[in-house]
Amino acid sequence: MYDNPIEEARRQAQICNACRYCEGYCAVFPAMHAGRFFSDGDLTQLANLCHNCQNCHYACQYTAPHEFALNLPGVLAEVRQESWEETAFPAPLGRAFHHNGTLIAGVAVLAMALLFWAARHLSSGGTGFYAVMAHGAMVAIFLPAFLLPLAAMGVGLRRYWRRVGGGPVTLADLRAAFGSAATMRNLAGGHGDGCNFEEEDVFSQRRRVMHQLVMYGFLLCFAATATGTILHYGFGIEAPYRLLSLPKLFGVIGGLMLCAGTLGMMHLKAKAAPDLQAPEVRGGEFGFIALLFTVSASGLALYALGGTSALEVLLALHLGAVLAFFLLMPYSKMAHGFYRLAALVRDAQRKR
Amino acid sequence: MTTQDDRYDIVVLGGGNAALCAAITAAEDGAKVLILEAAPKSYRGGNSRHTRNFRCMHEAPMSVLVESYGEEEYLADLLRVTGGRTDEGLARMVIRQSQECLPWMEAHGVRFQPSLSGTLSLARTNAFFMGGGKSLVNAYYRTAEALGVEVLYDAPVRHVALEGQRVTRVEYEHAGKLHTLRPRAVVVASGGFQANIDWLTEAWGPPARNFLIRGTPYNRGTVLKDLLDQGVTSVGDPTQCHAVAIDGRAPKYDGGIVTRLDCVPFSIVVNKNGERFYDEGEDVWPKRYAIWGRLVAAQPDQVGYAIIDSRALPLFMPSVFPPIEAATLDELARKMELPEEKLLATVAAFNAACGDTSSFHPTELDGVATTGLTPPKTNWARPIAEPPFYGYSLRTGVTFTYLGLKVDETARCSTETGRIENLWAAGETMAGSILGQGYLAGYGMTIGTVFGRIAGREAARHVR
Numbered sequence: 001m002y003d004n005p006i007e008e009a010r011r012q013a014q015i016c017n018a019c020r021y022c023e024g025y026c027a028v029f030p031a032m033h034a035g036r037f038f039s040d041g042d043l044t045q046l047a048n049l050c051h052n053c054q055n056c057h058y059a060c061q062y063t064a065p066h067e068f069a070l071n072l073p074g075v076l077a078e079v080r081q082e083s084w085e086e087t088a089f090p091a092p093l094g095r096a097f098h099h100n101g102t103l104i105a106g107v108a109v110l111a112m113a114l115l116f117w118a119a120r121h122l123s124s125g126g127t128g129f130y131a132v133m134a135h136g137a138m139v140a141i142f143l144p145a146f147l148l149p150l151a152a153m154g155v156g157l158r159r160y161w162r163r164v165g166g167g168p169v170t171l172a173d174l175r176a177a178f179g180s181a182a183t184m185r186n187l188a189g190g191h192g193d194g195c196n197f198e199e200e201d202v203f204s205q206r207r208r209v210m211h212q213l214v215m216y217g218f219l220l221c222f223a224a225t226a227t228g229t230i231l232h233y234g235f236g237i238e239a240p241y242r243l244l245s246l247p248k249l250f251g252v253i254g255g256l257m258l259c260a261g262t263l264g265m266m267h268l269k270a271k272a273a274p275d276l277q278a279p280e281v282r283g284g285e286f287g288f289i290a291l292l293f294t295v296s297a298s299g300l301a302l303y304a305l306g307g308t309s310a311l312e313v314l315l316a317l318h319l320g321a322v323l324a325f326f327l328l329m330p331y332s333k334m335a336h337g338f339y340r341l342a343a344l345v346r347d348a349q350r351k352r
Numbered sequence: 353m354t355t356q357d358d359r360y361d362i363v364v365l366g367g368g369n370a371a372l373c374a375a376i377t378a379a380e381d382g383a384k385v386l387i388l389e390a391a392p393k394s395y396r397g398g399n400s401r402h403t404r405n406f407r408c409m410h411e412a413p414m415s416v417l418v419e420s421y422g423e424e425e426y427l428a429d430l431l432r433v434t435g436g437r438t439d440e441g442l443a444r445m446v447i448r449q450s451q452e453c454l455p456w457m458e459a460h461g462v463r464f465q466p467s468l469s470g471t472l473s474l475a476r477t478n479a480f481f482m483g484g485g486k487s488l489v490n491a492y493y494r495t496a497e498a499l500g501v502e503v504l505y506d507a508p509v510r511h512v513a514l515e516g517q518r519v520t521r522v523e524y525e526h527a528g529k530l531h532t533l534r535p536r537a538v539v540v541a542s543g544g545f546q547a548n549i550d551w552l553t554e555a556w557g558p559p560a561r562n563f564l565i566r567g568t569p570y571n572r573g574t575v576l577k578d579l580l581d582q583g584v585t586s587v588g589d590p591t592q593c594h595a596v597a598i599d600g601r602a603p604k605y606d607g608g609i610v611t612r613l614d615c616v617p618f619s620i621v622v623n624k625n626g627e628r629f630y631d632e633g634e635d636v637w638p639k640r641y642a643i644w645g646r647l648v649a650a651q652p653d654q655v656g657y658a659i660i661d662s663r664a665l666p667l668f669m670p671s672v673f674p675p676i677e678a679a680t681l682d683e684l685a686r687k688m689e690l691p692e693e694k695l696l697a698t699v700a701a702f703n704a705a706c707g708d709t710s711s712f713h714p715t716e717l718d719g720v721a722t723t724g725l726t727p728p729k730t731n732w733a734r735p736i737a738e739p740p741f742y743g744y745s746l747r748t749g750v751t752f753t754y755l756g757l758k759v760d761e762t763a764r765c766s767t768e769t770g771r772i773e774n775l776w777a778a779g780e781t782m783a784g785s786i787l788g789q790g791y792l793a794g795y796g797m798t799i800g801t802v803f804g805r806i807a808g809r810e811a812a813r814h815v816r
Contacts, residue, residue, distance in 0.1 A: 018610035018672045021404055021484030024465030033469050036670050058490060059483030061401045061608050065394055068603075068610075068672075191463040191482055201490040 001279055005078035009043045012070050015062060022056040024190040027180070027347050028076075029056075034350065045164040047079035048343035051186040053195030053207070054276050077278035084335050087163065089155035097331035099280055101287025107328060108291055112320025115141075119316050128240040132312050133319075135232070141323065149329040156330055157342055166346045173352070177344035181215075184208045198271040207268050213261030215337075217296065220254025240306065252303060258296035262289050288333040294321040360386040360502075361815040362808075363522050363535040365509050365575050366542035367391065368398030369485070369797055370779025372492035373804025374539045374811070376460060379499035381812035386533070387501060388524050390508035390542070391570040395606075396489065398543045399567035399752065399780065399796075402608040403485035404468070405478040406457070406801065407794030408450045415454055416464045421477050423447050429477075430792050437788030445761055446786060446795075449802045454479060457801065461491030470669045473638065478794040485797075509575050512538060514582045518773045536774060537811040540765070541804060543780040544753035545573020546593060547605060552750070555591045559748075562654035564598060566749045569605035576781055579757060583767045584775075587758035588784025593750050594791050595645025600655055600745030601673050610672035613744050616644060617732050618664035618714065620702050621746065623651040626685070626694030628702070632658075633731035636717065637668075642791060649748040656746035657688055659699065661738045667714045675742035684741045701725065703735035752796070756784035763807040774814055776807035 002008040013032055016022070023029045028049045035042060054073045062068035081098060088094025097103055115133075122137035180186065187195050193203035228247040231237040241247045266289050274282060298318035305314060329335065364375045367389030375385045389396050409426050410417050426447045431438055458464070465482040467475040474480075481488045493503065504526055511523040522533045545551045547569045552560040580586050602611035617637050621644075622628055630647050634640055648656040665675075678684035681699055685692040705722035712720050712734055721730045757765050757777040765775040765782075779800040786799060 014670065014674070015610055015672050017670050018612075019484070019608075020468045020470065021481075021487075021609070023468050024480075024482045030469070036666065055483060055487075059487035061484065061486045061606075062610070063394075066606060190465060193463065201487075202494065 009075045009079045010038050013038050025055045026186045041164045044083045047076040048339050050076040053187050055189050055196050058196045058201035073276045081278045087156045087159035089152045093331045098284045101283035104287035108324035111323040115320040116316035132315050145326045152330040164346050173345045173348040176348035180344050198268045210261050210264035213257045217254045217257030220250045224251035255296045255300045262293035285333050358534050360384050360535050362537045362811045364539045367396045368400035370800035370804035371541035373801050374808035375496050375501045377805045377808030378812040379501045383812040385501045387503045388507045389505050393505045400489050401486040403797050405480045405794040406797045407478050408454050409447050416466050419476050433790035433792045434787045439786050442786045446802045450798045453801045460495045462488050519775050536815040539776045539807045541779040542575045543571035546750045546753045548572040559654050564602050564747050564749045565605045566751050585758040585766050588754035588756050590755040592754040594752050595748050595750050596641050597644035597648045597746040598749035600747040613671050614668035615658050618667050619658035619660045621656050621658045626691045631727050633729040645748045648746050658744045660742050661736045663738050675744050677740050679739050684743050688743045706733050706735045709734045754784045757782045759785050762810050763803050778803035778807040
């Protein structure tokens with residue numbers, strides 16, 4: 001959309017800083033109004049604070065056709081996207097996957113095929129899932145597939161931190177940042193009516209609710225895996241678990257939330273104006289949400305149909321989707337969670 | 353080609369705050385309302401899109417407003433800025449009703465925020481719209497449409513036919529055709545005429561051609577002129593307009609808030625000949641904001657140049673365009689196309705006239721003044737000496753005009769022979785009925801809201 005997003009963001013921020021009408025909407029504006037000139041690092045930080053609620057855009061007296069042609073959500077989305085691609089490790093992967101939903105689908109299919117192969121060749125004498133694939137084989141595949149992307153994410157975050165001039169992190173910074181994320185305060189619109197997104201200047205909580213369904217759904221699913229691991233290694237209780245067990249409760253509830261949330265997010269995103277987001281990465285973003293939906297839907301299907309002959313196929317589908325999801329974490333929209341938190345921590349530091 | 357449509361009880365002319373308050377109120381009272389907005393949807397809302405707050409009387413903390421702001425203090429503030437040219441009866445009525453307007457505004461979708469950074473002086477008196485005036489306008493359009501109010505954009509009114517003491521038809525243009533409406537009541541809320549440069553030039557003379565218009569290009573005064581030509585009683589001085597000094601690089605229309613320049617008190621201001629012409633440090637800036645439009649208008653080519661040094665830069669709100677920057681004053685003069693020697697001499701004379709600056713204080717009248725200089729600078733007189741140097745060009749920016757329709761306390765318009773049966777006015781187009789000169793921040797929105805609601809209520813009562 002813009003040839004040089006960072007320069008364009010600087011021009012727009014200067015106009016915003018002379019107006020300040022949007023100060024109450026979110027964390028971006030108080031952070032912006034604290035300064036007079038904007039370094040590249042400042043703009044990167046503002047871009048990562050922006051949650052793309054678009055309230056400022058619909059309230060703006062200077063949007064096109066006005067000659068100032070402000071589109072702050074749009075330009076910040078592009079700066080944000082650039083910052084993720086530039087700080088990603090290794091960077092070429094960031095650039096490739098952010099833009100490309102087809103690549104995401106490709107990785108998912110490959111991962112599913114790998115798991116299918118593994119299911120055929122690495123089965124053991126276990127029961128339930130482990131009759132299809134040995135527990136040791138799963139661990140051998142997933143442990144590195146989880147830890148390596150996490151390490152890459154760490155490198156990206158460190159680069160981000162240096163770029164925005166972050167200082168030593170205190171407990172209070174973390175508390176502020178996690179508190180903000182837990183309630184998605186920046187999607188509440190300042191007045192609590194929510195955000196403009198899917199229907200021009202109408203305020204709604206829909207995006208906030210959908211996002212939280214995805215976020216908490218995901219965390220519950222993660223908790224299901226974590227409690228399963230503890231039960232497995234700590235207590236020698238192996239999957240499959242009963243419905244009234246922690247892994248199942250977390251997994252089923254989380255899976256349902258994740259399914260509903262991802263469908264909702266896709267629906268809202270399809271309705272929203274593309275030019276107020278980063279249009280070039282729409283494919284990648286839809287691809288990522290679709291992958292997350294596949295993870296949750298296949299997980300639920302596995303629960304419902306695990307006792308049937310579909311087990312092997314469903315297990316390959318589900319674990320393949322999970323594998324693709326983990327591998328792509330630093331190079332897909334999933335990265336936004338980490339960068340967003342970093343930006344909130346940095347903002348807490350600015351305020352203290 | 354002409355088409356005719358008689359579906360509407362009330363037609364509201366204009367699409368800003370006052371028009372919307374009238375339309376919403378009338379629709380809630382059961383009337384079938386049509387809004388004719390001259391602007392396209394993207395520019396709807398008139399000057400309301402550029403506003404940011406609402407001055408509100410309150411006995412105790414209310415919404416985002418702190419402490420209290422009583423009727424007498426409010427009125428005193430108003431009388432001070434208007435130099436007494438105020439209709440006290442109407443002014444008091446507006447002030448009193450402002451208090452009940454705020455909850456009404458919230459109930460109709462408007463959201464407020466605490467006063468913005470850089471506007472702390474208004475935290476007690478003015479409630480700021482979250483997102484500014486355009487978000488208020490958006491909320492009102494949503495509310496109005498939910499109440500069944502119909503809105504036509506790109507629909508400039510060409511003629512409001514007055515026959516005796518009655519408006520009989522409204523003619524407007526839309527999609528290349530002329531249309532006629534015969535509503536039972538009409539509310540005119542279509543602002544002033546400041547975007548009509550020819551009319552401004554008639555009132556002000558040729559310098560008006562160099563003025564910049566801070567607000568919407570759609571306030572051309574077509575309806576106002578049409579009604580005045582038919583003998584509707586006017587109020588206000590046609591040669592009066594609210595004018596401030598804004599960044600000379602601002603667009604001809606619609607630059608809005610960001611083009612204001614707050615640097616004057618910390619600067620020297622010269623004309624195109626490099627000469628100073630007025631005391632830049634006469635008073636704190638908000639109080640002197642409005643006289644600089646006229647001062648600059650009186651200079652050759654209606655342009656001024658504010659010169660500051662690096663120490664002054666952090667002392668005022670940033671503005672839309674970065675200043676012109678130079679390492680030396682002669683370089684700055686060249687960049688700003690000012691006569692080099694003359695500017696250097698002016699700065700040297702000013703610097704030499706500065707005395708002890710140890711009590712310099714940017715936010716109060718510090719009495720740090722020049723001695724033996726004409727014109728003097730009576731506060732914040734600190735030498736312009738620390739490079740880099742910065743310059744801004746200044747031009748006259750017109751906010752609104754005062755000539756309008758005279759109304760009574762029911763917002764009704766009249767002619768020499770008496771009240772007009774079915775014509776009401778609200779907002780900027782009748783604000784001259786209350787204040788004849790000067791301006792108090794946020795009072796325009798208060799007049800618009802109070803009179804918009806009155807006009808809507810009265811028009812609805814008429815058609816019932």
